[in-house]
Amino acid sequence: MIFADGITLLCNDIQVDPQDIVMLVLSWHMKAGTMCEFSKKEFTEGLQSLGIDSLDKFREKIPSMRSELKDEQKFREIYNFAFGWAKEKGQKSLALDTAIGMWQLLFAEKQWPLVDHWCQFLQARHNKAISRDTWSQLLEFAKTVSSNLSDYDAEGAWPYLIDEFVDYLKENGVNQHGQINDSSLN
Amino acid sequence: MKKRSIVIEPYRHRVALDPNYAEKTWKILEHAIHEIYNHNSSQLSFEELYRNAYNMVLQKFGEKLYSGLVTTMTSHLRQISQSIESAQGEIFLEELNRKWVEHNKALLMIRDILMYMDRTFVPSSRKTPVHELGLNLWRDVVIHSNKTQSRLLDTLIDLVLKERNGEVINRGLMRNLIKMLMDLGLSVYQNDFEKHFIEVSKDFYCCESQKFIESCNCGDYLKKAERRLNEEMERVSHYLDPSSESKIIKVVETEMIENHMHTLVHMENSGLVSMFVDDKYEDLERIYNLFRRVPSGLTIVKDVMTSFIRDTGKQLIMDPERLKDPVDFVQRLLDLKDKYDKAITLAFNNDKTFQNALNSAFEYFINLNARSPEFISLFVDDKLRRGLKGVGEEDVEIVLDKVMMLFRYLQEKDMFEKYYKQHLAKRLLSGKTVSDEAERSLIVKLKTECGYQFTSKLEGMFTDMKTSYDMMQGFLACHGAELGDSPTLSVQVLTTGSWPTQSSPQCNLPSEILGVCEKFRSYYLGAHSGRRLSWQANMGNADLKATFGKGQKHELNVSTYQMCVLMLFNNADRLSCKEIEQATAIPMPDLKRCLQSLALVKGKNVLRKEPMSKDIAEDDAFFFNDKFTSKLFKVKIGTVVAQRESEPENIETRQRVEEDRKPQIEAAIVRVMKSRKILEHNNIIAEVTKQLQARFLPNPVVIKKRIESLIEREFLERDKVDRKMYRYLA
Numbered sequence: 001m002i003f004a005d006g007i008t009l010l011c012n013d014i015q016v017d018p019q020d021i022v023m024l025v026l027s028w029h030m031k032a033g034t035m036c037e038f039s040k041k042e043f044t045e046g047l048q049s050l051g052i053d054s055l056d057k058f059r060e061k062i063p064s065m066r067s068e069l070k071d072e073q074k075f076r077e078i079y080n081f082a083f084g085w086a087k088e089k090g091q092k093s094l095a096l097d098t099a100i101g102m103w104q105l106l107f108a109e110k111q112w113p114l115v116d117h118w119c120q121f122l123q124a125r126h127n128k129a130i131s132r133d134t135w136s137q138l139l140e141f142a143k144t145v146s147s148n149l150s151d152y153d154a155e156g157a158w159p160y161l162i163d164e165f166v167d168y169l170k171e172n173g174v175n176q177h178g179q180i181n182d183s184s185l186n
Numbered sequence: 187m188k189k190r191s192i193v194i195e196p197y198r199h200r201v202a203l204d205p206n207y208a209e210k211t212w213k214i215l216e217h218a219i220h221e222i223y224n225h226n227s228s229q230l231s232f233e234e235l236y237r238n239a240y241n242m243v244l245q246k247f248g249e250k251l252y253s254g255l256v257t258t259m260t261s262h263l264r265q266i267s268q269s270i271e272s273a274q275g276e277i278f279l280e281e282l283n284r285k286w287v288e289h290n291k292a293l294l295m296i297r298d299i300l301m302y303m304d305r306t307f308v309p310s311s312r313k314t315p316v317h318e319l320g321l322n323l324w325r326d327v328v329i330h331s332n333k334t335q336s337r338l339l340d341t342l343i344d345l346v347l348k349e350r351n352g353e354v355i356n357r358g359l360m361r362n363l364i365k366m367l368m369d370l371g372l373s374v375y376q377n378d379f380e381k382h383f384i385e386v387s388k389d390f391y392c393c394e395s396q397k398f399i400e401s402c403n404c405g406d407y408l409k410k411a412e413r414r415l416n417e418e419m420e421r422v423s424h425y426l427d428p429s430s431e432s433k434i435i436k437v438v439e440t441e442m443i444e445n446h447m448h449t450l451v452h453m454e455n456s457g458l459v460s461m462f463v464d465d466k467y468e469d470l471e472r473i474y475n476l477f478r479r480v481p482s483g484l485t486i487v488k489d490v491m492t493s494f495i496r497d498t499g500k501q502l503i504m505d506p507e508r509l510k511d512p513v514d515f516v517q518r519l520l521d522l523k524d525k526y527d528k529a530i531t532l533a534f535n536n537d538k539t540f541q542n543a544l545n546s547a548f549e550y551f552i553n554l555n556a557r558s559p560e561f562i563s564l565f566v567d568d569k570l571r572r573g574l575k576g577v578g579e580e581d582v583e584i585v586l587d588k589v590m591m592l593f594r595y596l597q598e599k600d601m602f603e604k605y606y607k608q609h610l611a612k613r614l615l616s617g618k619t620v621s622d623e624a625e626r627s628l629i630v631k632l633k634t635e636c637g638y639q640f641t642s643k644l645e646g647m648f649t650d651m652k653t654s655y656d657m658m659q660g661f662l663a664c665h666g667a668e669l670g671d672s673p674t675l676s677v678q679v680l681t682t683g684s685w686p687t688q689s690s691p692q693c694n695l696p697s698e699i700l701g702v703c704e705k706f707r708s709y710y711l712g713a714h715s716g717r718r719l720s721w722q723a724n725m726g727n728a729d730l731k732a733t734f735g736k737g738q739k740h741e742l743n744v745s746t747y748q749m750c751v752l753m754l755f756n757n758a759d760r761l762s763c764k765e766i767e768q769a770t771a772i773p774m775p776d777l778k779r780c781l782q783s784l785a786l787v788k789g790k791n792v793l794r795k796e797p798m799s800k801d802i803a804e805d806d807a808f809f810f811n812d813k814f815t816s817k818l819f820k821v822k823i824g825t826v827v828a829q830r831e832s833e834p835e836n837i838e839t840r841q842r843v844e845e846d847r848k849p850q851i852e853a854a855i856v857r858v859m860k861s862r863k864i865l866e867h868n869n870i871i872a873e874v875t876k877q878l879q880a881r882f883l884p885n886p887v888v889i890k891k892r893i894e895s896l897i898e899r900e901f902l903e904r905d906k907v908d909r910k911m912y913r914y915l916a
Contacts, residue, residue, distance in 0.1 A: 133894055133897045133898065137909065155867070157867035157868075160890050163887075
């Protein structure tokens with residue numbers, strides 16, 4: 001098993017920051033069960049599937065792994081993979097802090113303007129773990145609903161947490177560009 | 187013998203046709219026609235005239251005969267027409283009528299004389315038959331003469347208007363003339379009379395309705411309208427053609443009713459609303475019967491009624507004063523329903539649409555108040571505890587049926603169930619029910635309405651009471667002797683689950699009763715091993731014999747908690763609240779309530795408190811009140827009667843009900859998904875709502891949360907392609 005220390009060493013060798021999102025991509029390729037650890041099987045089979053058999057090759061592969069995030073389909077798979085990977089073993093839901101961290105990482109890549117509001121909202125109003133359904137539906141929400149919420153459908157079978165988020169945004173007067181209005185100006 | 191031959195010889199003399207034959211014959215006939223028109227027909231020989239006409243036709247002079255007829259008749263009719271035209275004033279109609287009658291008589295005679303021509307020459311040369319010809323000529327020459335045409339119409343109309351204004355007219359004359367027009371042809375009647383009659387009537391009723399609307403109140407106006415309708419129908423039957431009836435009725439309906447519907451209904455102080463308020467059944471019946479004649483008439487009545495009931499109900503529901511007395515509140519609801527039921531029965535012909543409107547109005551406002559279920563249960567409680575005392579069986583059923591009617595309006599039937607259970611428990615345990623039959627009857631009604639599940643627990647409560655009674659008998663039979671001087675014990679054993687749960691922490695029972703309690707416990711557990719018994723000290727009551735300062739004895743009926751407190755004073759003169767708490771282990775909030783009822787209620791203050799403040803503080807001291815007096819020997823201090831909940835209690839009950847609903851919603855979702863396998867979100871909401879609506883109206887947000895919970899527990903999943911669809915996972 002490779003644990004956190006080993007991963008730090010690895011990151012050193014391949015010249016990648018351990019917090020870099022490409023590590024997530026790598027973990028995805030390896031079908032890693034939990035973050036911050038690789039089993040021998042996961043590691044070796046993962047590298048094999050990537051066609052990596054030397055550090056040089058490893059370093060070369062990094063940019064292409066990074067670009068995989070740009071692919072819609074792959075991003076979705078990686079995103080959904082992240083839930084199972086980031087949560088505690090044996091837990092059904094993902095702890096809020098971890099979820100927030102992951103979202104900020106993932107949506108920095110994907111450019112969702114409402115991500116900060118979302119995280120603020122969760123901390124203010126929810127304060128509980130995140131279910132898998134909420135996690136996966138959030139991506140759909142970010143992809144299909146515009147950030148000024150003009151095409152949000154209240155009957156759209158969104159998880160209730162997302163409905164509450166929309167209410168929260170409306171209460172706080174979020175305008176088109178995802179900035180909160182000063183309600184006294186309205 | 188000379189042979190004879192029989193020969194038919196022609197006439198020896200020639201029958202020469204008189205060249206003037208036609209003319210001569212015609213002259214005879216012409217003369218006859220004159221005589222007929224001059225009322226001299228008695229001198230004529232029908233047979234001769236007929237023969238003459240016959241011969242003319244035979245000799246091929248039909249044309250001459252016919253045209254001669256036309257000319258002669260026409261000239262006579264011209265004369266007649268002039269004489270009619272010159273008739274003055276009232277004579278005009280009479281003259282017209284007389285001449286018409288005469289003409290008809292003449293026409294018949296003429297036709298009879300000319301019958302042969304009518305049957306042979308006329309059809310073959312396609313001429314108008316004699317009778318019809320006579321009518322047409324009358325029409326063209328007399329009726330449609332310039333002066334007569336308009337004068338006739340004006341006169342007839344004028345008479346109608348006079349009659350409408352109350353004058354008496356010659357109806358027989360009218361009838362004859364109208365019939366004359368009909369005889370001349372339906373189009374003559376319609377064009378020469380009916381069309382204008384309708385137009386004029388429209389104006390007439392338009393004006394009249396305007397006048398009345400401004401000067402009458404609704405009830406009087408409607409009476410007038412009804413009168414006019416009847417009048418017009420009678421007019422038609424007396425002297426107009428039946429085909430005009432529907433037309434003139436429509437005019438009256440439109441002008442007097444349809445055009446003023448809104449004004450009438452909304453008239454201040456006399457419109458529909460005040461009719462309801464003052465129970466004016468006659469007026470209501472009239473408005474119903476009149477408005478049903480016009481399109482949308484009843485819809486307006488129904489809508490106004492509905493919104494008025496809704497507003498009245500809403501006011502009642504929201505009135506804080508009314509809400510202080512739940513029993514009175516419910517009684518007012520019942521009175522309101524009775525009032526409108528009566529109106530619909532007496533005045534609206536039991537019309538189903540109105541019944542439905544009434545029901546939906548009630549359903550609307552009853553559910554505006556979240557406490558309606560509780561109040562209805564309190565009403566029932568009051569009736570079953572004392573209200574129905576001495577009331578006959580049939581009347582009891584009537585009251586219970588009315589309660590069921592209100593129950594049906596409730597959206598939150600599960601709320602009602604919760605309160606009903608609580609109140610029933612109190613009634614059963616305090617032995618305070620007026621009639622067992624009435625209780626059972628209501629349970630049966632609830633079962634019929636809601637199914638077995640609704641009432642199974644309630645029935646369990648009754649069963650427990652019976653079983654407990656039998657158990658007590660057995661206990662006393664067995665141990666009665668040994669009990670001797672011990673306090674008399676009566677136990678009800680309640681099956682957990684059937685009775686409303688109230689967790690009751692154990693309190694310290696007085697030593698005086700511990701013995702007999704233990705005896706019972708071992709007796710019971712001997713008969714039912716494997717069960718657990720716990721005393722519910724917050725639900726029992728006790729009778730205590732107390733002797734006060736001056737030796738006055740009283741019997742005190744108290745709750746179990748109160749008993750525990752009071753018994754302490756056999757061994758202590760002064761106890762603080764805190765000390766009492768420690769000795770009895772009664773939870774502080776309950777203890778405070780208990781002490782309040784023992785020390786601070788006038789007429790029931792068997793304890794004295796220092797200081798004499800209204801609230802109970804933990805350091806307050808309590809003393810046995812030697813100076814206690816009461817006019818009654820038996821003093822009731824226990825409070826086991828069902829009461830309106832305080833706000834915090836209310837909130838708590840609601841929360842419990844909401845919690846109970848979650849599993850029911852989940853069960854419904856699973857049932858729906860199991861049978862449909864895959865279903866869209868909104869459809870799930872609709873199906874689940876439909877399944878549960880007999881008990882309560884589920885909130886779509888709550889349904890959504892339950893769906894998500896079921897997804898998390900892997901009963902359901904979202905469809906991969908359409909995220910709005912859910913799939914059942916077996």
